[in-house]
Amino acid sequence: MAEVVTQVTKPAPFIEAAGKTYLTDLQKGIGAYKGANLSKSLGPQFIAGLDPLQQQAIGKAGGLGAYEPFLQQASALRGPTAYQAYMSPYQKDIIDTTLEGYDIQAQKGLGAISQQAIQSGAFGGAREGVAQAEYQTTSDRNRAALQAQLLQQGFGQAQQLAQQDYARNVQLAQQAPALASSQIAGLSTLGGMSQSQRQAQLSAQQQLAQQQMMQPLTAAQQYGAGVASLIAGYPASSMQQVSPSPSALQTGISAGATLAGLFRAFPG
Numbered sequence: 001m002a003e004v005v006t007q008v009t010k011p012a013p014f015i016e017a018a019g020k021t022y023l024t025d026l027q028k029g030i031g032a033y034k035g036a037n038l039s040k041s042l043g044p045q046f047i048a049g050l051d052p053l054q055q056q057a058i059g060k061a062g063g064l065g066a067y068e069p070f071l072q073q074a075s076a077l078r079g080p081t082a083y084q085a086y087m088s089p090y091q092k093d094i095i096d097t098t099l100e101g102y103d104i105q106a107q108k109g110l111g112a113i114s115q116q117a118i119q120s121g122a123f124g125g126a127r128e129g130v131a132q133a134e135y136q137t138t139s140d141r142n143r144a145a146l147q148a149q150l151l152q153q154g155f156g157q158a159q160q161l162a163q164q165d166y167a168r169n170v171q172l173a174q175q176a177p178a179l180a181s182s183q184i185a186g187l188s189t190l191g192g193m194s195q196s197q198r199q200a201q202l203s204a205q206q207q208l209a210q211q212q213m214m215q216p217l218t219a220a221q222q223y224g225a226g227v228a229s230l231i232a233g234y235p236a237s238s239m240q241q242v243s244p245s246p247s248a249l250q251t252g253i254s255a256g257a258t259l260a261g262l263f264r265a266f267p268g
Helices: 013-034 050-063 067-076 082-084 091-120 126-233 247-267
Strands: 004-010 235-242
Touching: 013 126, 050 126, 067 126, 082 126, 091 126
Parallel strands: none
Antiparallel strands: 004 235
């Protein structure tokens, strides 16, 4: 049978042993990673929820619509009868009392006309009647003007109050959502700061959990990098292997042939 000589290159023994250890550790690290519970390093438990202040801000979002009642009230004050709600409840009493005093004074004027007619000898005559009629007409006109003035004064005051109330409701309609928005913004800012702090803590916990899960595989990879640097630093050794290996008979025959050659080289 023909012999086959094979050139075998092997690393240094300690490097070969280290490589075997690396493969063992790598298999263990991969197995640990595959069997790891990912829910321990991933999931909603690492997401910071809403801060109580943020929840308060959401609860106050309804305050942004607080302007509606004020606008409705302001709209009601734009009608032609809006002033009536602001009329003085004592206006009729005031007008009646004023007109009553006016009528008393007017009667005194009629008595003065009669007194003048008596003094002039025209009592009961046409001149007295004409004077009384003119006086009464003028008195009635003045009385009506006084009553109209009192009514107009009451109406003007009521209308002015209605306009003031309208302006106040419009102002409140503008201020209400602005105040609610300012409060919501403040709560959101403070709540957001607290939420960011909690999220940073949860993110740090998540990173720690992920590093712990990857630790066996990471350690094996680092170990393998060290082994690779050793292989690059130490040259491999070479050796020859003969295949098939010579048997004992072949070895004996070869040795005998060698000895025969020596005997032939030195005869006698």
